[in-house]
Amino acid sequence: MFAGHRRGFLRGTLRSALALSGASSLGRVRIAKAVGSSDPPLIIRSRRPLDAETPVSAFTQRLTPNRLFFIRSHFGVPAVAPGNPWRVQIGGGVRMPRAFSIEDLGRLEQVTIPAVLQCSGNGRALFDPIIPGVPWEKGAVGNAEWSGVRLADVLHLVGVNPGQGHVIFEGADGPPNPKTPAYLRSIPLERAAAASTLLALRMNGEPLPLVHGGPVRLVVPGWGGNHWIKWVRGIVLSPEESPSFYQRTAYKMPRTPVPPGTEAKPEDLVSVTTLNVKSLISWPPEGSMLPPGRHEIRGVAWTGGEAVVERVEVVAGTDPNAWQPATLEGDPVPYTWRLWKYSWDAKTPGRVGIRARAYDSTGAVQPEITPWNKSGYLWNGIDRVSCEVR
Amino acid sequence: MKNLGNERIRACSIGLAGFALMTSVGLSSISEEKSLGSRSQATASIDPEELRSVLVQNCLICHSEELISGQRLTEKQWTAEVEKMIGWGAPLPQEFKTPLIGYLFSLYSDKTPKTAPPTLGVEEALALDRIDPMGSPALYSGGDVDRGAALYAEHCSKCHGTEARGGDLGQSLVERPILYREAEFAEVLRKGRNRMPGFSAILDNSREADLVTWLRSKR
Numbered sequence: 247m248f249a250g251h252r253r254g255f256l257r258g259t260l261r262s263a264l265a266l267s268g269a270s271s272l273g274r275v276r277i278a279k280a281v282g283s284s285d286p287p288l289i290i291r292s293r294r295p296l297d298a299e300t301p302v303s304a305f306t307q308r309l310t311p312n313r314l315f316f317i318r319s320h321f322g323v324p325a326v327a328p329g330n331p332w333r334v335q336i337g338g339g340v341r342m343p344r345a346f347s348i349e350d351l352g353r354l355e356q357v358t359i360p361a362v363l364q365c366s367g368n369g370r371a372l373f374d375p376i377i378p379g380v381p382w383e384k385g386a387v388g389n390a391e392w393s394g395v396r397l398a399d400v401l402h403l404v405g406v407n408p409g410q411g412h413v414i415f416e417g418a419d420g421p422p423n424p425k426t427p428a429y430l431r432s433i434p435l436e437r438a439a440a441a442s443t444l445l446a447l448r449m450n451g452e453p454l455p456l457v458h459g460g461p462v463r464l465v466v467p468g469w470g471g472n473h474w475i476k477w478v479r480g481i482v483l484s485p486e487e488s489p490s491f492y493q494r495t496a497y498k499m500p501r502t503p504v505p506p507g508t509e510a511k512p513e514d515l516v517s518v519t520t521l522n523v524k525s526l527i528s529w530p531p532e533g534s535m536l537p538p539g540r541h542e543i544r545g546v547a548w549t550g551g552e553a554v555v556e557r558v559e560v561v562a563g564t565d566p567n568a569w570q571p572a573t574l575e576g577d578p579v580p581y582t583w584r585l586w587k588y589s590w591d592a593k594t595p596g597r598v599g600i601r602a603r604a605y606d607s608t609g610a611v612q613p614e615i616t617p618w619n620k621s622g623y624l625w626n627g628i629d630r631v632s633c634e635v636r
Numbered sequence: 637m638k639n640l641g642n643e644r645i646r647a648c649s650i651g652l653a654g655f656a657l658m659t660s661v662g663l664s665s666i667s668e669e670k671s672l673g674s675r676s677q678a679t680a681s682i683d684p685e686e687l688r689s690v691l692v693q694n695c696l697i698c699h700s701e702e703l704i705s706g707q708r709l710t711e712k713q714w715t716a717e718v719e720k721m722i723g724w725g726a727p728l729p730q731e732f733k734t735p736l737i738g739y740l741f742s743l744y745s746d747k748t749p750k751t752a753p754p755t756l757g758v759e760e761a762l763a764l765d766r767i768d769p770m771g772s773p774a775l776y777s778g779g780d781v782d783r784g785a786a787l788y789a790e791h792c793s794k795c796h797g798t799e800a801r802g803g804d805l806g807q808s809l810v811e812r813p814i815l816y817r818e819a820e821f822a823e824v825l826r827k828g829r830n831r832m833p834g835f836s837a838i839l840d841n842s843r844e845a846d847l848v849t850w851l852r853s854k855r
Binding site: 285287288289290291292293294295296297298299313314317319322323324325326330375376378380381418420421422423424425426427456457 | 697698699700702703706707708709710713716717723724725746753754755756757758761762764765767797801802803804807808810811812813814815816855
């Protein structure tokens with residue numbers, strides 16, 4: 247079923263690639279020109295609320311441009327009225343509850359952290375058996391420079407009372423209906439107080455766009471996007487984690503793998519927190535046709551927590567085990583992704599599978615297939631594209 | 637702000653209590669719904685057009701169709717999704733639950749071939765969530781908040797909830813971008829959308845301005 251699914255996916259992208267070039271046979275140069283000449287279109291998973299995926303062909307730069315960055319909304323952007331300036335109200339278990347304006351936050355020390363933001367459900371559509379939910383394939387991920395104030399600095403100003411263990415965040419995106427659970431989540435105080443946790447006001451140097459959670463969103467580098475609360479308006483210190491549906495029920499996966507299609511017992515579930523090691527092939531596009539000769543296979547690789555990407559390997563050709571090292575750009579630092587490239591000599595005409603896998607500093611490597619989990623989180627199977635040399 | 641989580645939970649239970657009232661009032665006020673709701677479960681096959689209408693009126697209130705047409709689920713999974721959405725406030729009459737599940741499964745089963753998802757140019761995609769520049773109150777300026785509150789209570793609150801936080805037949809209207817997308821707001825208000833009837837007979841520009849002024853004041 248997995249193979250069948252992949253073939254279907256391949257046909258779809260081949261069609262898109264053909265449409266993009268306006269030609270029935272694709273030369274390498276023509277693809278590069280079509281992709282480079284203007285923005286590629288976004289893949290729309292849902293118009294309302296807006297869920298839009300970045301095509302992998304856009305992942306050729308260290309930083310993903312804001313306009314191409316994937317969009318995930320639970321309940322859609324809030325409209326915030328003019329004349330009603332934004333406030334971030336901090337309360338709960340603190341000594342001095344206080345509301346911060348955007349200007350207040352802007353006056354505190356600003357730091358910039360390049361970090362991957364990835365939806366925890368990125369790759370859900372690649373699991374077998376099939377899983378309900380937004381059917382993200384590869385592009386619910388991007389890398390940006392996030393600038394803003396350390397949450398720790400803000401917590402220091404209000405003073406956290408003893409006995410607090412979690413920080414609950416409220417976004418302004420209310421649910422459509424009182425029976426629909428609000429998107430409330432919390433992170434442990436220890437992670438909230440870490441130096442890399444930001445209340446971000448800027449993204450890639452621009453004021454944080456509304457569609458990406460502006461004017462202020464939580465940034466939790468190394469952790470899944472479900473923690474990166476958009477449109478933050480309330481912060482509450484609490485001894486317990488948020489009692490919300492989205493904290494206690496959603497975003498859980500089995501502690502240890504379960505047989506595909508089966509559910510783990512509630513006591514065997516843990517919250518999705520850190521991302522895992524992953525790479526994507528951004529060139530050549532799925533389904534492309536390439537002339538024989540040298541081609542530079544390119545992509546990106548990242549990992550989660552405080553780990554760093556140490557190695558990427560590529561295999562292109564008939565021997566599935568002939569893994570070759572790719573050349574990594576940038577330094578091995580946490581949170582941000584690294585571009586990689588591999589010079590491939592395509593000698594033999596015919597269909598070729600290209601695969602890529604990344605290794606990180608914990609010794610983790612991308613598996614062939616990510617263990618199935620019922621909500622389809624954290625897919626990081628070896629990335630594959632198929633093309634034809636002729 | 638003391639305990640955010642609990643406040644939200646309280647808000648939810650208030651909503652639940654209001655459910656029965658809103659449903660009964662809401663259903664009788666919309667003639668199309670009345671015809672749908674009067675069918676019994678024993679009714680034999682429901683024609684696809686009617687099933688389509690069930691989907692439009694119960695699912696597309698809150699999300700657009702791509703999210704549904706992009707799924708490929710087993711009957712069991714569709715059942716679980718529909719039940720989850722009923723629990724979250726989808727106003728699906730009980731007798732349409734099984735037919736709707738069957739309809740969704742017939743269109744988008746785990747055996748249905750996958751189709752390429754729609755794509756949109758960046759500008760077009762970003763426009764979907766763009767709030768009209770706050771400085772373009774072309775249609776609605778000078779509205780009266782108190783008159784708006786009265787209008788809302790009389791004509792909108794049954795479906796959208798007394799505080800506009802959503803009811804079983806209408807979405808929350810608090811801080812929604814449509815309040816600033818004036819042309820779209822006017823069109824929905826006058827012509828209706830999905831379950832919502834048009835209100836052109838009782839509204840004019842000035843009353844619409846009152847209404848939008850009150851809605852914009854809500855947090």
